[in-house]
Amino acid sequence: MLFKEITGQYELKRQLIQTVTDKRISHAQLFVGSEGSGNLALAIAYAQYICCQNKQDGDSCGHCKSCIKFQKLVHPDLHFAFPVNTIKNSKQKRDEITSDSFIAEWRKLLTGFPYLSEQNWYEYLGIENKQGNIGKSDAEAIQQKMIFKPFEAEYKFMIIWLPERMNTTAANKLLKLIEEPPANTLFLLASKNIDQIIKTILSRTQLIRVPSVDTQSMQKMLAEKYDLSPNETQVLTRLAAGDVLAAIKIYERHEAEQDFFDNFKLMMRFAYAQKFVELLNWVEEIVKLGREQQKSFLHFCQQMIRETFIMNMQIQNISYLTDREQDFAQKLSQFITPKNVESIYAALNLAASHIEHNGNQKIIFSDLAIKFAELLIKT
Numbered sequence: 001m002l003f004k005e006i007t008g009q010y011e012l013k014r015q016l017i018q019t020v021t022d023k024r025i026s027h028a029q030l031f032v033g034s035e036g037s038g039n040l041a042l043a044i045a046y047a048q049y050i051c052c053q054n055k056q057d058g059d060s061c062g063h064c065k066s067c068i069k070f071q072k073l074v075h076p077d078l079h080f081a082f083p084v085n086t087i088k089n090s091k092q093k094r095d096e097i098t099s100d101s102f103i104a105e106w107r108k109l110l111t112g113f114p115y116l117s118e119q120n121w122y123e124y125l126g127i128e129n130k131q132g133n134i135g136k137s138d139a140e141a142i143q144q145k146m147i148f149k150p151f152e153a154e155y156k157f158m159i160i161w162l163p164e165r166m167n168t169t170a171a172n173k174l175l176k177l178i179e180e181p182p183a184n185t186l187f188l189l190a191s192k193n194i195d196q197i198i199k200t201i202l203s204r205t206q207l208i209r210v211p212s213v214d215t216q217s218m219q220k221m222l223a224e225k226y227d228l229s230p231n232e233t234q235v236l237t238r239l240a241a242g243d244v245l246a247a248i249k250i251y252e253r254h255e256a257e258q259d260f261f262d263n264f265k266l267m268m269r270f271a272y273a274q275k276f277v278e279l280l281n282w283v284e285e286i287v288k289l290g291r292e293q294q295k296s297f298l299h300f301c302q303q304m305i306r307e308t309f310i311m312n313m314q315i316q317n318i319s320y321l322t323d324r325e326q327d328f329a330q331k332l333s334q335f336i337t338p339k340n341v342e343s344i345y346a347a348l349n350l351a352a353s354h355i356e357h358n359g360n361q362k363i364i365f366s367d368l369a370i371k372f373a374e375l376l377i378k379t
């Protein structure tokens with residue numbers, strides 16, 4: 001992983017490079033930051049940089065023998081430990097697996113994109129209902145790997161992702177190793193929640209705070225990745241609050257909600273214009289969605305109403321992502337007032353509850369549409 005593949009974090013990258021130049025690399029370092037700050041990616045890029053045979057312009061070369069292996073995460077001196085658990089329908093016991101059991105999945109996810117969230121990891125492995133952990137078997141595997149000298153590089157690396165998921169047994173096994181690693185061994189830990197790390201582990205590492213991604217870098221990354229207007233890029237940057245994964249999640253959820261937005265718009269237009277035939281035709285379309293989709297749609301409507309109302313109250317900082325949503329909300333905002341907002345909300349809640357309890361969808365949405373027609377005209 002190259003430093004330049006990681007969004008922003010220029011000052012931290014500079015500091016890391018400086019430790020290599022000055023030959024003062026600490027043997028156990030803890031990179032703490034949000035999942036989308038790039039903390040894990042920075043640890044990997046740092047290891048690659050240390051080993052690169054042709055360092056240049058503040059980054060690894062990406063082409064030397066070492067870099068090629070690092071790019072695929074297959075360098076023999078690069079080791080990983082991360083939370084795992086038994087997968088669904090597997091007969092294996094937890095102690096029979098280690099991080100290595102999932103190393104292929106790990107490489108596949110991380111070589112495609114340098115950011116990874118804990119939730120995505122568990123979903124990918126198929127253990128989403130259980131939390132992963134770093135347990136006894138993993139600690140023993142780490143001990144085993146650290147016995148040998150580096151094979152090819154000057155250093156060998158143990159990168160531990162989410163040390164906060166390490167249980168006490170594992171932590172106790174690793175304490176001494178982390179405190180006094182064998183020669184030329186580096187422990188790089190990447191955590192999102194320092195408060196949950198076992199204290200004895202924490203006290204043996206050097207803390208590196210990975211800050212939120214700066215606004216400019218985030219905007220640049222989003223502008224390159226997505227087809228957004230400058231205003232949309234700005235809004236998305238603000239909502240993401242310096243977290244690359246949050247930005248992607250918001251964008252993807254938003255894309256998925258485009259149909260919801262179109263349906264919401266139709267319903268509001270027909271209701272306001274008292275076009276009952278069109279409203280009932282609209283209901284025919286909505287009932288074709290599954291119940292889960294209908295619930296999500298009702299939730300989406302509540303969110304739109306809430307934010308439109310906020311707009312009406314002239315409170316700044318609303319979170320519409322796209323310009324067309326903002327335009328529509330602007331027009332709609334004059335119809336959502338303190339007089340009707342509660343009733344609109346209640347109508348949506350009632351509909352959601354009836355859908356949940358398997359009520360007749362056609363009746364539920366017809367009632368809702370008629371209620372909206374009534375509530376919008378009264379204002």
Ligand SMILES: [Zn+2]
Nearest residue numbers: 052061064067
């Ligand atoms: Zn290189």
